[in-house]
Amino acid sequence: MNGQVTKARMNIQLWRPAALDEAYSLLEQLAPDVCAVSGSTLLQIQWDKGILPKQHLVSLEGINEMRGISASDTHLSIGALTTLSECRKNSLIKSALGCFSEAASAVAAPGIRSRATLGGNIASKIGDLLPLLLVLDAELIVYQKELMRLPLGDWLIDEDFETAIVTRVIIPRAEGERVFYRKLGRRQAFTGAVAVIAGRFLKDDGISLAAGHADITPERLMESEAIWMASGWNPHELYETLMRELPFAADAFMSAAYRKKAAANVIMAELMAEGGE
Numbered sequence: 647m648n649g650q651v652t653k654a655r656m657n658i659q660l661w662r663p664a665a666l667d668e669a670y671s672l673l674e675q676l677a678p679d680v681c682a683v684s685g686s687t688l689l690q691i692q693w694d695k696g697i698l699p700k701q702h703l704v705s706l707e708g709i710n711e712m713r714g715i716s717a718s719d720t721h722l723s724i725g726a727l728t729t730l731s732e733c734r735k736n737s738l739i740k741s742a743l744g745c746f747s748e749a750a751s752a753v754a755a756p757g758i759r760s761r762a763t764l765g766g767n768i769a770s771k772i773g774d775l776l777p778l779l780l781v782l783d784a785e786l787i788v789y790q791k792e793l794m795r796l797p798l799g800d801w802l803i804d805e806d807f808e809t810a811i812v813t814r815v816i817i818p819r820a821e822g823e824r825v826f827y828r829k830l831g832r833r834q835a836f837t838g839a840v841a842v843i844a845g846r847f848l849k850d851d852g853i854s855l856a857a858g859h860a861d862i863t864p865e866r867l868m869e870s871e872a873i874w875m876a877s878g879w880n881p882h883e884l885y886e887t888l889m890r891e892l893p894f895a896a897d898a899f900m901s902a903a904y905r906k907k908a909a910a911n912v913i914m915a916e917l918m919a920e921g922g923e
Contacts, residue, residue, distance in 0.1 A: 661704045666711065666789045666811060669704055673809060676702040682811060684727055684763040712765065712813045717742040722817045726765025730754065733764055743817060745825040749778050749844075752829045765812045771802060777844040777864045778827045779817065781854035787814035802863055823847055826916050830908050840900065841892075841909040847920055851875070857892050857909055865893045874917060885914055 661676075663669040673680055680702040706712060706727065713725040715738050722742045724733065733739055733750035740747045753774045754762060767773030768786070776798075784798045788810035795816070801807050824847045830840040839859050846854040853874050858864025869891050873884045894905040 657701065658699060659702050661702065662708055663704065663706075664708045666709055666793075666813065667791075669706060669709060670789060670791065670809075670811060672702075672704045673811075676704075677809075680704060682706055682769070684766050706765070706811065709813075715739060720819060722746075722819065724764055724815045724817070726763060726768070726812045726814055728764045730759040730762045730764065730767065734759065742819055743782075745820065745827060746775075746778065746782070746817065749775060749827040749829075752827070764815060768798070768815065769812050771863045772858065772860060774829055774839055774842050774860075776802070777842050777856040777858050778825075779815070780856040780864060780866055781825070781844045781846040782817050782820060783854070784818075785816040786812055787816065789813050799866065820846060822849055824920070828912050830912065841894065841905050841912075843909050843912055845913065845916055853917075855913065857894075857913075859894060859905060861897060862893055862895055867891050870913075881914065881918070884917070885910055888913055 661672050663672060669682065673682060679700050681700045682704045684706045709727070711725075712727040714723075715725065715728060715732075715736055716723045717738050722739065724739070728736075730750045730753055734747055736747070750759070753759065753767070764775070767775050768779070779798050785795055786798055786801050787793055787795050788801065788807060790807060790810040793813070794810075796804075796807075798815075801810075801812075825845070827842075827844045829842050841857060841859050842864065843857045844855070848854065853871050855867040855871055855874075856864050857867060867888065870884060870887050873879050873887055888910040889906050892906045892909055894902045894909070896902045896905075
């Protein structure tokens with residue numbers, strides 16, 4: 647059921663449960679020095695930053711109910727263990743939600759996409775696909791002693807679900823609506839994004855906007871959405887609102903202001919292309 651490896655004089659124990667209830671029990675029993683893993687690419691990032699992994703790693707790769715892709719007339723259902731490469735290549739995803747397939751192509755490098763999972767991208771709460779999933783009104787099926795379905799936006803901010811296992815993602819189809827997704831980065835490789843922006847123009851003339859980057863949990867841009875939907879919206883007012891509302895932070899490479907300007911310029915270009923005043 648488990649094996650051991652060592653790193654930096656630290657014993658790391660890997661557990662391989664075959665069922666959700668077993669995995670969740672392990673996470674409860676071994677807390678706080680435990681985390682769930684699948685593709686383990688986030689662990690690689692943390693390791694490169696000098697952050698040692700937890701002593702106990704619970705692999706989710708043997709849990710079959712977290713696999714599989716299906717579609718209905720209204721929704722797409724993707725198992726959390728689906729790799730980003732599968733998200734990019736899968737014919738069902740391409741047909742039902744092409745914008746999501748295209749977005750997966752912009753995340754990380756090909757070698758990483760072959761291991762990184764959709765569930766891991768979401769569970770990190772800073773994954774590059776989260777802004778797109780937010781504007782698409784995605785929901786999650788999570789396991790916390792029982793299976794629950796809840797909006798992605800609620801899960802991102804609700805601390806009651808910190809220990810829940812993300813098992814599946816439910817995404818409404820966006821037929822007849824224009825969706826855009828942009829990942830702005832220093833290079834196309836396994837590196838943190840300068841900014842990730844997503845937007846969706848709704849059939850009722852509404853809009854959904856969301857943004858984030860590699861170090862923060864993404865957010866919907868509700869104030870900016872309201873200005874766009876107001877009659878006779880003013881581009882200057884909207885730009886200033888975006889600059890204030892974008893939830894960006896500085897890091898060792900760039901300022902928050904730089905991130906905000908880059909993201910605001912992309913969003914404004916999309917809005918003007920849709921029909922600016």
